[in-house]
Amino acid sequence: MSVIQVKNLRKSFGQLEVLKDINVEIKEKEVVCVIGPSGSGKSTFLRCLNRLEEISGGQVIVNNHDITDPKININTVRQEVGMVFQSFNLFPHKTVLENVTLAPIKVLGMGKEEAEKTALELLTKVGLKEKANGYPGELSGGQKQRVAIARALAMNPKIMLFDEPTSALDPEMVGDVLEVMKDLAREGMTMVVVTHEMGFAREVGDRVIFMDGGFIVEENLPDELFSNPQHERTKAFLSKVL
Amino acid sequence: METIVAALPYLLKGLQVTLYIFVIAVILGFIIGTVIALFRLAPIKILNWIAKIYIDAIRGTPFLVQLFFIYFGLNSLSWISFNSTTAGIITVAINAGAYFAEIIRAGIQSIDRGQTEAARSLGLTGSQNMRFIVLPQAFRRMLPTITNQSIISLKDTSLLSIIGIADLTQQGEIQASATFESFKIWLIVGIIYFIVIYLLTILANFLERRFQLR
Numbered sequence: 001m002s003v004i005q006v007k008n009l010r011k012s013f014g015q016l017e018v019l020k021d022i023n024v025e026i027k028e029k030e031v032v033c034v035i036g037p038s039g040s041g042k043s044t045f046l047r048c049l050n051r052l053e054e055i056s057g058g059q060v061i062v063n064n065h066d067i068t069d070p071k072i073n074i075n076t077v078r079q080e081v082g083m084v085f086q087s088f089n090l091f092p093h094k095t096v097l098e099n100v101t102l103a104p105i106k107v108l109g110m111g112k113e114e115a116e117k118t119a120l121e122l123l124t125k126v127g128l129k130e131k132a133n134g135y136p137g138e139l140s141g142g143q144k145q146r147v148a149i150a151r152a153l154a155m156n157p158k159i160m161l162f163d164e165p166t167s168a169l170d171p172e173m174v175g176d177v178l179e180v181m182k183d184l185a186r187e188g189m190t191m192v193v194v195t196h197e198m199g200f201a202r203e204v205g206d207r208v209i210f211m212d213g214g215f216i217v218e219e220n221l222p223d224e225l226f227s228n229p230q231h232e233r234t235k236a237f238l239s240k241v242l
Numbered sequence: 243m244e245t246i247v248a249a250l251p252y253l254l255k256g257l258q259v260t261l262y263i264f265v266i267a268v269i270l271g272f273i274i275g276t277v278i279a280l281f282r283l284a285p286i287k288i289l290n291w292i293a294k295i296y297i298d299a300i301r302g303t304p305f306l307v308q309l310f311f312i313y314f315g316l317n318s319l320s321w322i323s324f325n326s327t328t329a330g331i332i333t334v335a336i337n338a339g340a341y342f343a344e345i346i347r348a349g350i351q352s353i354d355r356g357q358t359e360a361a362r363s364l365g366l367t368g369s370q371n372m373r374f375i376v377l378p379q380a381f382r383r384m385l386p387t388i389t390n391q392s393i394i395s396l397k398d399t400s401l402l403s404i405i406g407i408a409d410l411t412q413q414g415e416i417q418a419s420a421t422f423e424s425f426k427i428w429l430i431v432g433i434i435y436f437i438v439i440y441l442l443t444i445l446a447n448f449l450e451r452r453f454q455l456r
Contacts, residue, residue, distance in 0.1 A: 050363055052359055052363060075362075075367055076365070078362065078365040081363070082363075083359075083360075083363040085356060085360060087356050089354075089357060089359060089360035090360075091360070091361075093378050093382070102364070103365060106370055107364065107365040107370075148360075151360075152363075152364070155364060
């Protein structure tokens with residue numbers, strides 16, 4: 001069953017057309033990695049999936065909600081779709097614990113005690129239980145990103161979107177974050193990951209999408225795509241990054 | 243010394259009026275400022291225009307003209323009538339509101355877009371995002387400028403003596419002409435204003451430390 005269906009998706013910023021006719025289906029429990037050169041539109045594509053970017057044309061269906069329908073309540077759809085950003089975007093005026101409990105309490109109306117219990121479980125899972133009462137400013141980049149993952153998971157989402165989650169991290173921090181993401185994948189989370197970590201894409205991805213110039217140029221099983229790319233542009237990109 | 247001791251009760255009575263007007267006007271002004279700032283940032287053209295016209299009109303005219311317009315001008319219309327204290331509070335509030343609006347707008351805009359994106363991606367509505375994420379952070383950044391504008395508004399209240407409000411300045415004038423001791427009276431009036439503003443600064447510093455961004 002497809003949990004995400006994208007049909008003829010287009011996105012323009014003014015005159016600049018960033019996404020041109022994107023078509024893709026993502027199945028439940030699938031881990032899809034999106035790779036491509038910068039400016040290829042891969043982040044914009046991801047941000048269209050929870051409508052952080054207004055969609056210019058086409059149709060995007062997420063968890064059976066047509067999010068291109070202007071009448072849809074996008075907030076309810078977003079509750080089911082977690083997102084992790086390159087720059088973490090933790091709330092600096094809230095403690096680590098409050099970062100994780102805020103949305104369950106305010107959006108889902110969960111009781112404080114229950115929210116904190118879940119939050120502590122999630123923080124334990126990402127290895128940061130002891131930081132619960134600290135502030136984001138006291139954490140390293142890798143720790144911040146793991147808190148951001150816990151924060152998204154606290155809403156118990158059906159889908160997780162990752163927008164270059166390790167690009168802003170020091171190299172020695174990348175491993176911890178990828179480990180958490182691997183665990184998630186193993187537990188059967190549906191994940192769409194925009195990434196430059198080819199190793200991760202190859203090891204964890206069920207499918208890899210290569211984007212360039214606002215199009216999906218090629219998609220395939222990771223091993224196939226990396227060892228036997230079909231398109232010139234894919235070959236050129238992979239020869240630079242591998 | 244005797245002059246001062248005799249005048250002091252009157253001056254302190256004036257101070258009471260000054261503080262009364264100041265506190266109400268600044269609170270009102272802050273509410274007006276928040277609403278106008280949200281108008282300016284709203285994705286609705288008409289609201290943007292209302293906010294812009296309001297801010298430009300207030301910034302582009304002297305305080306005293308605003309005071310005369312509200313007290314004499316509006317009061318001369320047959321269907322409107324208020325006393326001098328009300329006129330004073332309205333003028334200070336409307337005046338401060340325009341400046342607060344710009345301070346608050348700049349404060350909101352200084353918060354990284356990523357904060358809003360993170361909040362919205364968690365399912366928070368636009369107004370929940372403002373309440374729980376953007377405004378609390380913006381407020382901390384705005385505190386020093388808010389303090390500044392409040393001090394300016396406090397000093398602006400001394401102009402209200404012109405329309406006959408018995409504030410600290412008005413009481414000073416009365417005492418100065420009654421005692422013929424202008425030097426002493428105006429010195430002591432100045433000192434009283436200074437002390438009040440100094441206490442306000444200490445309060446602001448305390449708040450700033452209290453709400454420090456971590």
